[in-house]
Amino acid sequence: MNAAPASARNDRAGVVDAAMRVLAENGVPGLSMRRIADVLDVQVSALYWHFPNKQTLLAAVSERIVALADEAPDAAPDLAAIATTLRERLLAQRDGAELVSSSLALGLLELPSRTRLEAAALAAGLDEASAGIAADTVVHYVIGYTFHEQQRMHAAVVGAADASVDLAPAQIADSGDTFDAGLAMVVAGVRAAAGAHPGEGIASRSR
Amino acid sequence: MNAAPASARNDRAGVVDAAMRVLAENGVPGLSMRRIADVLDVQVSALYWHFPNKQTLLAAVSERIVALADEAPDAAPDLAAIATTLRERLLAQRDGAELVSSSLALGLLELPSRTRLEAAALAAGLDEASAGIAADTVVHYVIGYTFHEQQRMHAAVVGAADASVDLAPAQIADSGDTFDAGLAMVVAGVRAAAGAHPGEGIASRSR
DNA sequence: ACCTGAACACCGTTCAAGT
DNA sequence: ACCTGAACACCGTTCAAGT
Numbered sequence: 304m305n306a307a308p309a310s311a312r313n314d315r316a317g318v319v320d321a322a323m324r325v326l327a328e329n330g331v332p333g334l335s336m337r338r339i340a341d342v343l344d345v346q347v348s349a350l351y352w353h354f355p356n357k358q359t360l361l362a363a364v365s366e367r368i369v370a371l372a373d374e375a376p377d378a379a380p381d382l383a384a385i386a387t388t389l390r391e392r393l394l395a396q397r398d399g400a401e402l403v404s405s406s407l408a409l410g411l412l413e414l415p416s417r418t419r420l421e422a423a424a425l426a427a428g429l430d431e432a433s434a435g436i437a438a439d440t441v442v443h444y445v446i447g448y449t450f451h452e453q454q455r456m457h458a459a460v461v462g463a464a465d466a467s468v469d470l471a472p473a474q475i476a477d478s479g480d481t482f483d484a485g486l487a488m489v490v491a492g493v494r495a496a497a498g499a500h501p502g503e504g505i506a507s508r509s510r
Numbered sequence: 511m512n513a514a515p516a517s518a519r520n521d522r523a524g525v526v527d528a529a530m531r532v533l534a535e536n537g538v539p540g541l542s543m544r545r546i547a548d549v550l551d552v553q554v555s556a557l558y559w560h561f562p563n564k565q566t567l568l569a570a571v572s573e574r575i576v577a578l579a580d581e582a583p584d585a586a587p588d589l590a591a592i593a594t595t596l597r598e599r600l601l602a603q604r605d606g607a608e609l610v611s612s613s614l615a616l617g618l619l620e621l622p623s624r625t626r627l628e629a630a631a632l633a634a635g636l637d638e639a640s641a642g643i644a645a646d647t648v649v650h651y652v653i654g655y656t657f658h659e660q661q662r663m664h665a666a667v668v669g670a671a672d673a674s675v676d677l678a679p680a681q682i683a684d685s686g687d688t689f690d691a692g693l694a695m696v697v698a699g700v701r702a703a704a705g706a707h708p709g710e711g712i713a714s715r716s717r
Numbered sequence: 718a719c720c721t722g723a724a725c726a727c728c729g730t731t732c733a734a735g736t
Numbered sequence: 737a738c739c740t741g742a743a744c745a746c747c748g749t750t751c752a753a754g755t
Contacts, residue, residue, distance in 0.1 A: 312737080312738060313738080314738095337728075346740055348742095351730070353738090356730080408658050410665055436688055439655070440692040444647060447651070484643045485644075488702070489651075490699065491703065492696050492702065495702060496694070519719055521719095542747065542748085543747085544746085544748090554748085554749090555720075556720050556721075558749070559718080563748080563749080
């Protein structure tokens with residue numbers, strides 16, 4: 304299986320590597336098939352042997368972005384912790400949220416975090432249907448927030464040269480706190496759904 | 511097809527009208543400057559007299575999509591009702607959520623619903639900072655959910671001809687219920703934040 | 718005030734053909 | 737199994753020039 308000449312031939316992983324490099328340097332607007340081919344020193348058409356089209360290639364990039372680093376022992380599943388980890392993965396790559404959002408919407412990507420969020424919601428006491436909805440709700444919040452954040456980061460860079468837009472530095476600096484505050488609301492809402500269903504009344508607060 | 515009289519000059523509103531028509535027929539992927547120009551029976555370059563670039567034109571389209579029909583008497587501001595109205599506006603136009611999401615992220619669009627959501631959150635008892643965060647959280651949920659939903663609607667149409675993907679019809683049919691369920695969680699979380707701050711809750715900050 | 722005509726520098730995708 | 741070369745049908749944007 305490894306008798307192939309290691310010289311100029313690429314595989315899917317290599318193409319994704321190249322795409323990640325183009326993404327880091329040029330962002331989504333500059334992530335073209337031709338640019339990826341250039342990095343690999345190959346014709347554009349060569350990419351179509353590895354992937355049927357650009358969206359599928361982008362989905363493979365997205366998959367790498369959201370791949371969980373730790374397959375290790377899962378501590379108690381915690382909604383906020385899983386959401387925060389997802390956000391960090393998205394932030395680690397330029398335009399990560401945009402890429403993942405689009406791959407997800409096209410049904411070309413499965414989100415490992417979503418499975419974990421669903422498990423956490425179940426563990427918190429939600430029924431199966433509600434747990435799925437809760438997981439999606441958290442995912443929409445995280446991706447929506449981070450997408451917005453990353454686009455504004457880019458706008459800030461362009462705007463700096465442009466001198467037409469200026470964001471207060473504080474507005475950017477404390478975006479982590481703002482994310483956490485919004486996340487806390489969503490998580491509180493999910494917890495409220497846990498209390499509502501199985502118990503007998505609306506206000507069966509055990510804590 | 512139905513070109514305007516050759517003598518009639520266009521204005522910004524007319525260009526947006528044309529763009530809305532192209533959007534309805536071709537969706538975002540087919541919403542090109544050339545197609546818009548064709549509808550107006552005009553050269554592409556003519557569009558650049560009205561708008562500095564495509565993104566600004568798209569922001570004007572987004573603005574029309576989210577414009578509130580009723581400037582009328584505001585009943586008691588209700589988070590869920592405002593969110594539902596926003597979703598309906600987005601669903602009324604093909605790829606509406608995608609368009610609005612991108613204009614919003616680029617800072618080219620102000621969302622009337624956001625102002626109303628903020629007011630509703632204040633009325634519910636949140637402080638000013640939290641009300642803004644609550645409004646953004648609801649907006650992220652609504653846009654994220656609807657974006658995902660609309661992309662899947664299109665994928666379903668393509669997939670039907672494609673015969674490669676099939677969504678359970680039930681999955682699509684009850685998407686309204688699923689939206690409401692997720693929204694209920696978010697709204698409950700916002701309400702929880704109202705109870706926490708001003709009273710004698712967990713963190714009693716002197717103010 | 719609003720538009721034409723033409724160009725520039727790009728795109729994604731296909732396909733016969735090569736090795 | 738993996739790639740080349742060339743083509744096709746598009747893009748957004750600019751700009752001198754027209755009325």
